[in-house]
Amino acid sequence: MTNTVHRGSSIEFRKVRKTYGSFVALEEFSMTVAPGEFMTLLGPSGSGKTTALNCLAGFIDIGEGDILIDGVSIARVPTEKRGIGMVFQNYSLFPHRTVMGNVAFPLEMRGMGKAEIRTRSLKALEMVRLDGLADRMPHELSGGQKQRVAFARAVVFEPRVLLMDEPLGALDLKLRETLQLEIKQYQRQIGCTVIYVTHDQGEALTLSDRLAVMEKGFIRQLGTPQDLYDRPSSRFVAEFIGSNNIFKVLGSQGASVSMEGIGPIEITGRALPSAGYVALRPEHMRRTPQGRVVTRLEQAVFFGNSIRYVLTGADGKEISLIEPRTQGTQMPEPGSEVRFDFDDESLIYLPE
Template identity: 75%
Template sequence: MAIRGASIEFREVRKTYGDFVALESFSMDVAPGEFMTLLGPSGSGKTTALNSLAGFVDINQGDILIDGVSIARMPTEKRNIGMVFQNYSLFPHRNVLANVAFPLEMRGVAKSEILNRSMKALEMVRLDGLAKRMPHELSGGQKQRVAFARAVVFEPRVLLMDEPLGALDLKLREALQIEIKQYQREIGCTVIYVTHDQGEALALSDRLAVMEKGAIRQLGTPEDLYDRPNSRFVAEFIGSNNILKIRGQTEEGVLVEGLGVVRIPAMSGHAGGFVALRPEHIRRSSGENWPVTVRQAVFFGDAVRYVVEAKDGTTFSFVESRQPGTEISAPGASIGIAFDEDNITLLPA
């Protein structure tokens, strides 16, 4: 099964529900075959953007195009878009094969071709041996694989996925993340994926858009957004971060709460702003350049997460990989920390 993905364009899309603005000037281009994730908190507009592309909601202004053709006023059934939902939406009275075959039946495909294409879709998700089982006989992961097979069996060029792994436990979710990316590469369709789980977004996406209040706050590769957040909102939403206030600027660098003078170039517009320093970029040091007091130590098996307090009372965290025989510092212990100043990100006020 090989599908050529379609390009997608959102052009200044606006969607309101009464006085509530769900999307405001929403613009985004998605390349053919790209895996794009919409990431944001509840109410940020990510599902509204997905549903407007699917045709489940009508937009108030703007346009949406697939391969350069406007679909904003096109009926849902004419858009030829695959959908995978969190709740699977399988027909309980149909077996696995019949569930996967349903989209082909609705499109009037010949019976012989329906069987062939449905079995190929099940082979792709490694469920061809369960074709005769009923949905209630399947595990959560198997149900999600059936839902994926059903969504791609009619070879849509665009596949929309709305928090498809949200109902699964952590280990199964992580396993299916790898499989979803593998399936998408095999079939080549364009995917728009909605989630509020930033770890999931980082693992799956070619690019991701962080949304807040109906607008995109930053769009880029996972590496771009993780390493170079453009705002405090993005820095706090993507991964763990220490957000520390800039107290002023000196000839030597920037005066940061908890850290003192940090030798990073002072930038106009950042006075009164913030810096971001990720916990994994801080390490224990035998020197006393930045002495701190341990306030909390949380054991995670392969690592220990420390909450420490600087001389000025500022608290922040860092993560230390645990080696055999490594002693965990108890609350109240005095230790030194260090970090590479290149890993500090300046954020606007």
């Protein structure tokens, strides 16, 4: 790796449509990624996120539309000439090559001299703190070490675009959290543009400059993690990003709004429609004896620094409330009454 931080390339998807028989994997998929941006494609299995990544990489042909890198169409450019680095979930390391040999492979394919290959490979391994393991074989490495080798191999030739397809999916939670921070640090150091695919919303919120929530081949919402968390545009996004209570609006009259699970309640400072849904984050609710909403406690779940209360509201609707735990917090007994309240500004209106 050189010491000069360079910026990545811009990427543009223009109305890409990809089908497999009658199944539509991508439909009117349009998205622009700025140079050096960390963009995440987030969605459930089958939403089209990996298909979009594979179209960009050149692993599959797009059916309709176009993809541009730095304003130039790559639809007819072979995969090996797109200058894109790729990190896979299963590492895809060569079992017969050492750590150094794996990292050096992309440089060998580009015909570089042995001295330059060694220098660049060692710098890439130093970046991921594995230079002391250069002579190890892949079977001698831990899962986290293998993923670092895969990352070093993907960036050793200094690609302007790096694609990552659920690279941390096979690792345990604590290691995933550690590598999330490292990946972001490496990306800032290199300055390349990253498109990252995951179904893990926590991962997406941690890593992304922006993220696109996908469903059935469509982008349902695109924005910063804060935008999508605080202002989801649909019920699907509200339920997919973080934990949310979704209440159906049953009707309104003046300042009084009736909501499923809550019943009639006075809302001040804002107007809610008489139909549709509202979302309320569990952490935006608070237990208080004077609370406007009366529920019954079903279960209190201890998470160390927080407590999650599973409540039953009007009509038997399940409601989740999360509060920070402080020393001496007394948890009520299951079956007891729990009243809660919230700031009316915390309610997020979701169209039908």
